[in-house]
Amino acid sequence: MLKKSFLSASVALATLASSAAFAVEHIDLLIKDATVLTMNADKAVYENGVVAVDGNKIVAVGDESLSKAYQAKTVLDVDGDIVMPGLINTHTHASMTVFRSLGDDVPDRLHRYIFPLESKLVSRDMVRIGAQLGNVEMLKGGVTTYADMYYFEDEVAKTVDKIGMRAILGETVIKFPVADAANAEEGIQYALNFIKEYKDHPRITPAFAPHAPYTNTTEVLQKITKLSLEHDVPVMIHLAESERENEVIDERSGGKSPVEYMADIGALTPNLVGAHVINVDDHDIELLKKHDVGIAHNMSANIKSAKGVSPALKMFDDGLRIGLGTDGPMSGNTLSTVDEFNQVAKVHKLVNKDRAAMPPIKVIEMATMGAARALHMEDKIGSLEAGKLADIIVIDTKAPNMVPMYNPYSALVYSAYASNVKHAIVDGRVLMQERDILTVDEDKVRQEALQFADKVRETVIASGEEVR
Numbered sequence: 001m002l003k004k005s006f007l008s009a010s011v012a013l014a015t016l017a018s019s020a021a022f023a024v025e026h027i028d029l030l031i032k033d034a035t036v037l038t039m040n041a042d043k044a045v046y047e048n049g050v051v052a053v054d055g056n057k058i059v060a061v062g063d064e065s066l067s068k069a070y071q072a073k074t075v076l077d078v079d080g081d082i083v084m085p086g087l088i089n090t091h092t093h094a095s096m097t098v099f100r101s102l103g104d105d106v107p108d109r110l111h112r113y114i115f116p117l118e119s120k121l122v123s124r125d126m127v128r129i130g131a132q133l134g135n136v137e138m139l140k141g142g143v144t145t146y147a148d149m150y151y152f153e154d155e156v157a158k159t160v161d162k163i164g165m166r167a168i169l170g171e172t173v174i175k176f177p178v179a180d181a182a183n184a185e186e187g188i189q190y191a192l193n194f195i196k197e198y199k200d201h202p203r204i205t206p207a208f209a210p211h212a213p214y215t216n217t218t219e220v221l222q223k224i225t226k227l228s229l230e231h232d233v234p235v236m237i238h239l240a241e242s243e244r245e246n247e248v249i250d251e252r253s254g255g256k257s258p259v260e261y262m263a264d265i266g267a268l269t270p271n272l273v274g275a276h277v278i279n280v281d282d283h284d285i286e287l288l289k290k291h292d293v294g295i296a297h298n299m300s301a302n303i304k305s306a307k308g309v310s311p312a313l314k315m316f317d318d319g320l321r322i323g324l325g326t327d328g329p330m331s332g333n334t335l336s337t338v339d340e341f342n343q344v345a346k347v348h349k350l351v352n353k354d355r356a357a358m359p360p361i362k363v364i365e366m367a368t369m370g371a372a373r374a375l376h377m378e379d380k381i382g383s384l385e386a387g388k389l390a391d392i393i394v395i396d397t398k399a400p401n402m403v404p405m406y407n408p409y410s411a412l413v414y415s416a417y418a419s420n421v422k423h424a425i426v427d428g429r430v431l432m433q434e435r436d437i438l439t440v441d442e443d444k445v446r447q448e449a450l451q452f453a454d455k456v457r458e459t460v461i462a463s464g465e466e467v468r
């Protein structure tokens with residue numbers, strides 16, 4: 001009894017002493033003197049702003065006065081640079097960096113060139129080497145979270161774990177024999193094992209990735225839908241992308257569009273993220289909204305392949321979950337979301353014949369909060385707000401192309417290069433400082449990719465194609 005009262009008295013004394021002597025909170029990281037673009041609901045911007053981080057979370061965002069409330073182990077004075085949420089790439093195939101720029105202008109390239117090339121070269125090694133390079137490229141371009149669809153995703157997961165980024169990784173399911181599965185059923189099993197292994201990882205979300213509606217059967221699409229709901233994991237798919245898809249689905253369903261067909265078979269759910277979504281009409285858009293489907297908008301890939309322009313602006317304005325993606329490096333050809341900004345803004349203006357159709361702030365929203373919504377992660381990432389995960393990038397505003405800066409959103413969309421990204425923080429950890437990646441050896445990553453490229457070159461020549 002005596003002991004207990006002594007104990008509570010000493011606790012009370014200690015509390016009194018700390019509040020009187022230093023009314024500051026001890027945290028890990030304080031970013032100050034920043035042009036903070038919060039991307040919160042009010043789109044608050046703080047000049048001379050401050051972002052306070054403790055552990056893997058943001059604890060406060062505000063103006064200068066906030067810095068007095070914190071004592072940080074590390075203080076990052078960014079001298080007016082832009083501090084914003086890390087960019088989110090909603091659709092890519094990171095491992096394909098080793099194939100970048102091959103067969104760029106081959107007609108029907110996916111079926112005539114890419115699938116045959118992949119059947120010869122995709123392996124655990126290729127997936128790891130390509131993903132390492134993709135990760136470095138993305139992080140150096142300010143991407144802190146990405147959504148990937150490929151084979152051997154457990155190899156991609158190891159590379160993401162190592163570099164420290166955040167990712168949704170979807171294991172491909174397709175009806176043809178591929179490197180890691182003889183058929184769709186084996187692909188589903190591979191995905192299930194991967195999901196079990198990574199379900200509780202703090203930064204990696206495992207997922208199913210049926211390649212497309214027309215490259216899978218109705219039964220397989222339905223089975224994946226059911227399993228994704230049971231395991232509560234995302235499903236990523238290429239959707240309403242190509243003429244070939246339209247033809248196959250039209251024939252299979254007796255005249256339905258790919259989106260109508262997916263709705264009919266019960267495959268449109270809030271777990272689904274559709275990439276491209278080009279060939280859709282108003283009814284399709286209503287269905288996607290009704291089923292709360294996420295959408296990845298990949299402008300540079302779509303215009304390069306001449307497949308068409310997705311009505312992404314209408315979908316965004318109608319309140320659908322939509323964010324920017326780069327698609328794979330054979331399509332884009334970079335994994336730079338910053339390079340998408342400019343093209344997204346300009347093409348939607350052109351299509352709408354309206355200079356004001358796509359204001360820069362909307363483009364930045366589609367790269368941050370919009371992308372977080374597309375991946376159903378808006379409660380965790382996408383904006384700088386207290387309680388959210390600390391995924392933060394700093395953009396150099398002293399680079400010649402960024403001077404002067406009257407409107408930070410315009411500067412980002414029309415003037416910025418990916419190389420203007422100076423620092424990147426993921427989950428509260430600084431992964432890139434002054435463009436130096438701290439967690440992996442960039443030179444080694446490049447060397448491994450170059451070695452693999454020799455093998456790619458030999459394989460392409462042996463198959464009778466030109467390396468171009």
Ligand SMILES: [Zn+2]
Pocket residue numbers: 091092093238275327328
């Ligand atoms: Zn793709």
